[in-house]
Amino acid sequence: MKKIFFFLSCASFIFLFSCSKISEEIVNPSENAKGGVTFTLLKSAIPPEVKVVSIKLERSGYPIVKDSVVLSTATDTVRMQVNNLIIGYWNLTVTAQDEFGIVKYTGFAYVQVLEGITTSVYIAMSPVGSGTGNLEIFIYWGLAKSKWTMYLNNPVLNQSPGGWDAEHFYVVDPTIVKVGSQYKMWYTSGNNSRQSIAYATSSNGINWTKHGIVIEKGPIESWFNNGVSDPTVIYEDGIYKMWFVGKHYENIHNGIGYATSIDGVNWTLPASPVISPSGTKPHLFGPCILKKEGIYFLYYTVGYSIYNREIFLMKSVNGTSWEDYGMVLKRREGLKWEEDGVFVPMVFYDEGKFKMYYSSMSDTRNSRITLYCGYTESNDGLTWINRPLYPELEAPHTKPWLTMSATYPYIIREGSKLRMWFSGLSTIPNQWQIGYAEQ
Structure with a gap:
């Protein structure tokens, strides 16, 4: 069409x-x-x-x-x-x-x-x-010209026709770790009814080999009995450490869990979340982990409704016991592309400052959902400044790959170059897939 x-x-x-x-x-x-x-x-x-x-x-x-x-x-x-x-x-x-x-x-x-x-x-x-x-x-x-140069053959990771994920609506929300010369990606794969965490590897960050699902729903009595999503992973001291969202039949975002692995494939899963929802924080999702000077920074999303989401911060010395620093980023009134809140932050420390790429959404009241990616900076990880009035990434930027939304990036620096893997809602087929760009 x-x-x-x-x-x-x-x-x-x-x-x-x-x-x-x-x-x-x-x-x-x-x-x-x-x-x-x-x-x-x-x-x-x-x-x-x-x-x-x-x-x-x-x-x-x-x-x-x-x-x-x-x-x-x-x-x-x-x-x-x-x-x-x-x-x-x-x-x-x-x-x-x-x-x-x-x-x-x-x-x-x-x-x-x-x-x-x-x-x-x-x-x-x-x-x-x-x-x-x-x-x-x-x-x-x-839309000024995008700062990012798109890979011409996007997407770099998508559903495999006839494969185990062929009918999955979501191949989305990547987190990347480079160990030696190998890139390792964990991402969310599934449909609206249920998601799992899948795994892929690459020698160059562009050509990926999928290895299937590595974490899926737990038993009926577990806190993630209806699936898992939103992985964020770091590698230290020979151990892969993942924070992820558990989904429950009674709460689609039922807390943030912590898992460990020695190979990135076989994970030791927690019996309970390390951060649980509450009356004031009913839905927790979209975590991002950053470690700086021995302190873990965990940025995550609190969802109050589909029309209102905010980004919060917790800190920890061990990755399991957390001190709450409260809300650090919220939507700006009058900006249409942020009207339904900000969520799923991606934060890294670069060039002497914290850099955050965050998602936003508009038009949910009119049955047309469009997602964007904004950008902001901080000197301390708490107070965020230099926040442009327009998105850092949106669908027109992804050309020649035609998308309807572009968001959920993961960014690493290699020398003078920033490398970004992001999620795009492709127009044909109508599925979320993962693209690549550089700056």
Whole structure:
């Protein structure tokens, strides 16, 4: 099913929801604050029956703004610019018509224009159903040119046709350890109903050999009787140490466990989690372990609901008894790509500071979930600064691999180079897979 791709740049922030109409509860801004929007589309990416593309911006109490382009007279890169928009929310309608003026596709979103910030937003509109109908609009943030150079043959780890994981929706959330000349990866593999932790090895970090599942659900009486996920691993003194999430039939995120192994395959599992959920921390997931100067830093996610997640920190001298340092990162109000919280941190110490790559999510209220990856820094691992207003990684950055979400990275430094393995929701097939990039 072919997609229509749009790029947007604006003289302000633009926020887009998929298939939504804006509520009248939103406060109107000052009449003096304005911004502009430039819609850029690639003609070569549009289905051949589409001859005219039109945009319409609407807002209660303001004139309707329209523009259109006839594709037969346009170059491959086409721009439609709208200036002097009052900042705030505008309903957006995009239509694609054939040579007879019949609308073949119609998509809806809304745009929030904020004053004084320049950014870009990428929209991918996919036909839903068959024949003439609506469009499903995928919204991605950004987008200056990505800092990361994508591997051209992504994904580097995916489901094996006809194999044990062929029907798995998730091949996701990698954690990497390099021992000698060998890269070792543990990752989550499974479906929404159940996940396990799988293992793969590589001599170069790009070509991987899968070795199957190494940790799966425990017995019915165990605290992880419905699966495991979210591994984070370090290697020290000849022992692999893993912190992971246990899933229970009564709690999908039932605490963080600690396991050890001498070969990375056979693991000694705990009888109980080292960090358990509570009334104030109902769901615990997405741990990341870092050891610095003899202290273990464990960053992890507390989920209050699907609409609100925050990142917490605990410290330990032995990896099993933990001191709680509380919440260290939360969503920023007004940023659409962080609207449903921040979660699954990846933290490492590099160039004299702590660096965190974290995940965020938007649009869960509208049945379209898009995940992103943000970035921030810290001098002490507690207070986080230098946090850009746009994502570090999102779906458009992964091209030529076409994805709908890009997040859950794992990063290591080798000399002057940063190497990143990340999770992408591939468009075809519709499965989470693991990609690779460098900086």
